[in-house]
Amino acid sequence: MTLLHWHYPTEILVGEHASSQLASVCKTRSIQRPLFIVDPALTDTQAVRELVLSCQSADLPSSIFSEFSGNPTGEQVEYGIACFLEGNHDGIVTLGGGSSIDIGKAIALVARQQQPLWQFEDVGENWTKADANLIAPVIALPTTAGTGSEVGRASVITDTQRQSKRIIFHPKMLPVQVILDPVLTVELPPHLTAATGMDALSHNLEAYCSPSYHPMAEAIAIEGMRLIKLYLPIAHIDGGNLHARTQMLIASTMGAAAFQKGLGAMHALAHTLGGRYNLHHGLLNAVLMPYVLCANRHYLHEKMLRLSHYLELENEGFDGVLEWILALRKQLHIPHTLSDLGVNVQDQKAIAAQSVLDPAASGNPIHLSQEQYENVFYHALNGTLDL
Structure with missing residues (x-):
């Protein structure tokens, strides 16, 4: 029989107001300076402000990156990498739908690597080009119930030059912690x-x-x-x-x-x-x-x-x-x-x-x-x- 290789998701915290545990989860995962990757439509919401403040109050300096679209592009990943490096961040918290989680995982993968984004496209053994020790940890808080990107090991990023979507993959892109809080989804139209x-x-x-x-x-x-x-x-x-x-x-x-x-x-x-x-x-x-x-x-x-x-x-x-x-x-x-x-x-x-x-x-x-x-x-x- 052919050998089969099966994977299953990461640690998942589920429940109303589970997101209130974010600061302690960051510390447990050794994230001291989280970069929040936030859906642009959510940046001014009370929920996001409270989550960022909870981290800052717990001595976890944080900043927000939200300069991306519903179908994030390679250029937008590069903007996010610049923000990650300039802020000396050591981990990522994603808040939003699949676009925020996908771009957050891509930034976490590529920010400290020597190779550029497209070198990690899910083709052959490309993922082995990455130094796994340099991939930043990701905590994912989905605000939509659709993509499931929070338990995925890949990101879908648009290559504007080719006018096509390309899948970026690495096993360690999988978020180290998922928080499923229904309170974060109630405003979804x-x-x-x-x-x-x-x-x-x-x-x-x-x-x-x-x-x-x-x-x-x-x-x-x-x-x-x-x-x-x-x-x-x-x-x-x-x-x-x-x-x-x-x-x-x-x-x-x-x-x-x-x-x-x-x-x-x-x-x-x-x-x-x-x-x-x-x-x-x-x-x-x-x-x-x-x-x-x-x-x-x-x-x-x-x-x-x-x-x-x-x-x-x-x-x-x-x-x-x-x-x-x-x-x-x-x-x-x-x-x-x-x-x-x-x-x-x-x-x-x-x-x-x-x-x-x-x-x-x-x-x-x-x-x-x-x-x-x-x-x-x-x-x-x-x-x-x-x-």
């Missing part, structure tokens, strides 16, 4: 709650569908989907429901733990489209989800049958799962087509060609050719399901 929640669903779903063998990840994925089925609609309607918010944070973390099993064509296309159009990653996955499922339909009958039973869907099998996803998207006001997001048909061939080469494509239940990616793109653009 409904449309972002929906998009990030569907992102969490896409991670669990694609991990479940991946043909690679990882029964632990598969079990996590189906339970993650059950939690999303129960709690995403509640969190969308009632953002102040802390129980629903907690369960969605957990489901998001579960999705990222599960997708070490693999992702697929949904993410291959979302990475490509996000790099070209600077669109929200979770929203792209939400739009693409039913079209990619249909492309994989004939290879998923047994898995969809099991999933429909576990989720207690009204109808069983593939059709039951597809009906649930379409109904959930409608309930969350997710656009039905890529056209609704401003994507146009002129890019069809280029997007398909780039998606075939995306690292996520290798985890799809079947290898999709460039022509098949063009077909999925066409259906997603026009809103037709290839049944």
